[in-house]
Structures are given as structure tokens and as C-alpha cells.
Amino acid sequence: MKKLISMILFCLLPFSVFAAYNWPKYGFNVLEQTINTANKHIELTDPDGYLLTIKYQHQYEEKQFPRIIELNKLFHSWQNIGIQNLHFNIQQNLISIIVIIDSFQQDSIDLKPAIPAGFLFTDSDHLKYNFKLVKNKVLIRIKGDYLNETELTQKIQKALSGSLSDIDQSNPKSIYHLLALKKAHIRQLNDEIRQLNKEIRQLNKEVQQLNKEVQQLKKEIRQLNKEVQQLKKEVQQLNKEVQQLKKEVQQLNKEVQQLKKEVQQLNDTIKQVENKNQQLKNNIKHLENKNQQLKNNIKHLENKNQQAISGQQDLKNKIVSVTHRALLEIFPDLKPVNDLEKGLEIGTVQRIVTIVYDIPGITDVEIKNILAANGISLQLEVVSKTLALIQ
Numbered sequence: 314m315k316k317l318i319s320m321i322l323f324c325l326l327p328f329s330v331f332a333a334y335n336w337p338k339y340g341f342n343v344l345e346q347t348i349n350t351a352n353k354h355i356e357l358t359d360p361d362g363y364l365l366t367i368k369y370q371h372q373y374e375e376k377q378f379p380r381i382i383e384l385n386k387l388f389h390s391w392q393n394i395g396i397q398n399l400h401f402n403i404q405q406n407l408i409s410i411i412v413i414i415d416s417f418q419q420d421s422i423d424l425k426p427a428i429p430a431g432f433l434f435t436d437s438d439h440l441k442y443n444f445k446l447v448k449n450k451v452l453i454r455i456k457g458d459y460l461n462e463t464e465l466t467q468k469i470q471k472a473l474s475g476s477l478s479d480i481d482q483s484n485p486k487s488i489y490h491l492l493a494l495k496k497a498h499i500r501q502l503n504d505e506i507r508q509l510n511k512e513i514r515q516l517n518k519e520v521q522q523l524n525k526e527v528q529q530l531k532k533e534i535r536q537l538n539k540e541v542q543q544l545k546k547e548v549q550q551l552n553k554e555v556q557q558l559k560k561e562v563q564q565l566n567k568e569v570q571q572l573k574k575e576v577q578q579l580n581d582t583i584k585q586v587e588n589k590n591q592q593l594k595n596n597i598k599h600l601e602n603k604n605q606q607l608k609n610n611i612k613h614l615e616n617k618n619q620q621a622i623s624g625q626q627d628l629k630n631k632i633v634s635v636t637h638r639a640l641l642e643i644f645p646d647l648k649p650v651n652d653l654e655k656g657l658e659i660g661t662v663q664r665i666v667t668i669v670y671d672i673p674g675i676t677d678v679e680i681k682n683i684l685a686a687n688g689i690s691l692q693l694e695v696v697s698k699t700l701a702l703i704q
Contacts, residue, residue, distance in 0.1 A: 334378050341382075351516070359385055363396065369403035377403055384436060388412055391462045393419050410434040419466050427473055434459065448473050452498055630663075636702045637662045643698055661689055662699065669703050676700075 336343055340360030347354040355367045365385055381401050388396055388410075395416035402409040412432040417424040426447070433444040443456040446469065453472050459465060637659045661684070668680055677697040684691055 339382055351519075359389070361389065363389060363398070365399040365401065367401045367403065377406075377408055380408065380436065384408070384410060384434075384440070393417065393466060394462065406437055408436040410436065419470065424466075424469060424473070427469070446472055454497065454501075632703060633659060633663045633666050636666065636699060639702050640695065640699060657691075657695070661691070664689070665696070665699050666703055669700065 336357060342358045344356040344358060345354075346356070351370075353369050357365050357367070359365060363385075365381075367381065384401070385399060388399060394414055397413045397415040400411040400413070402411075410433070412434065414425060414428065414431055417428065428444070429447060430445065432442060434440055434442050440459040441457065442459050442465065443454070446453040446455055455468060455472055457468065637657070640657055640662065664684065664687075665680055668683055669675060672679075677693060677700045680700065681691060681693055681696045684696070
């Protein structure tokens, strides 16, 4: 995984640095940019709307960006040469520029047909040119250090007029001159072929390395896919658990609501019980007051009863005394002659009065029998008279 991250960062680093350059700050508009494993490509328009393209590889210096802006301004400042578009290729510290022209007029002569492939410039420590002219189907190489547009135009005119000093033969139409040009062209082609082969071999090595890295990436991607699938399963399981938890929470909420209702009911019941309890306390207090009143009434009644009993006893005593005197007057024979004789005792009269009060509706015969059972013998007439006096 670390290797994968390192390789991704390595591939993205050049683009990130280049893309971070603030082209709009200088009036340039980015039209398109393409990134692949071999090279990068970007299309721009300058502040005047002219098109330029830039290609670059892995290594380059940041100072090349402002240099490209300077070169773009330089080429578009030409007076007699009209620029169609510019192609910049960055290779480490070297910038190669292909200048495609759409017009080239000098002294009313159209020089554009002599330069069908455009100009080729290179720039490192200073700007150089190296391109070919076509004259009568013969290629003429022009190279040197760039000074200005005038110097370059004069050199092209001299080459086309046959007065260029670096041509071996004085007659540009001679066979020697043509052979020299052909040999030089062949050497140039061979050099370019060798360079291309070298670049192809390097590219093949890079492709092989990339293939290895791609295979490694595929393995890592497969592993990542497995991990992703596992994560998906875990997420699904977590979702199920979450759903279950939600259901449980809903159930708990229902139970909580039910408990709240029950608590409310209990609170209401407690309140009712408290109210009833208060009522009971009030009732108890009222009953206690009534009880106290009853106790007082009972005590009062007891006092009255005691008074009544005392009065009743006094009444009984008075009745007994009166009845006893009345009986003695009615039955003089019952009056004792002296203390040694027995007559109608007052205790016997008291016993009869007690029996009459204790047994309402009793007859004289029943009273006589009760007295006889207790050893007291009285005539029935005496008992009847006593009962009449008492009633």
C-alpha cells in the first residue's frame, strides 16, 4: 500500500506543480490539459488570443514557466513573420520551440513556402535556432544563435539566394553541394533515429516498469476490492444492528411512555389517597371530637344516671317506708308488740318493692311464692295490698 501511495504521489507531483502555476495572473487562459504516463500536455491562449501548446515530462524547473511567457511575447513581437501557433517542449533545463508561421513577407517576397515545417528553436542558457529551408526541392539547414528578427531574416535570404558562407561549394546547384546536403541530412536523420531508438528503449524500460507497477496495482486493487467487500458486509451488519437498536429504542420509548402514564396514574392515585387520607384525618378528628362529646355526654349521663339511681333508691326507700307504714296501718296485727315479737319487717317490704321493680307485671301470687322460697311467709292479702300500694 505504501508503494502504491508513493507511486501515485510521484505521478501526480509534476502535474500538481505545473497546474499550480497561476497562468490567469499573466492573462493566459487554459483550454485543455491532458495527463498520461508518458508526458503531459496543456493548451493555452495568451492575452492576445494566440494559441500555444506545452509538453513536458517528469523533470523541469519552475523558472521555465516565466521563460515560456517571455519567449511567447518575443515571437509574437516579430514584424514581418506572422505566427500561427507555438509548440513548447520542456525537457529538464531545455526548452524546444516549434514556431508554425502563417505569413512571412520580406521586401515584397513571400518567404513562407521556403519554411514549410516552421522554425525550430532551443533555449537553455540562450536562444538558438536550427531548422531547414527548401529551395528547388533541396533542403538547406540554417542554425545559429538568435539575435533578433532582422538577423534571422537576412540569414534566410542569403541561404535562399545562394550566398550563404557556410555552404561547402560555391555553386549551390553542383552535385557536390547536393551530396553534401544529402549526407548532412542523412547524418541528421541517423542521429535522430539513434536518439529515437534510445528514447524507444528507455520508453520500453519505462513501459515494462509501468507494467510491473500496473500488475502490482491490480493486485493491490483486488486486495482493496476484497477489503471493500468486507467493509460493505460489515457496514450492512452494522446497519442491521442499527435498525435493531432503533427498534429497541422505539420499544423502550413506548415502555417509557407507558411508564410515564402509569407514574401519572400513580401520582393521581397518590393524590387521591392523600386527599382521602386528609379526609380520613378530618373525619377521625371529627370522630374524635364526637367521641369526646360522647364521652362527655356519657359522663353526663352517668352522672345523671347516678343521680337517677340515687333518686330511685331514695324513692324506693321512701316507697318502702311509706308502704311499710301504710301496711302496718292496714294490718295492725302485723305491728310488733315489742322487740321480741316478729311482725312485718321493713326489709320484707323492701324485698317486695325490689321484686316488683325488677320483674315488671309480676302477680301477687308469684311474689308470695318468691318470698316463700326465701323463707318469708306472708298472707296473700298482705302481698296483694303491698303490690297495690307500690303500683
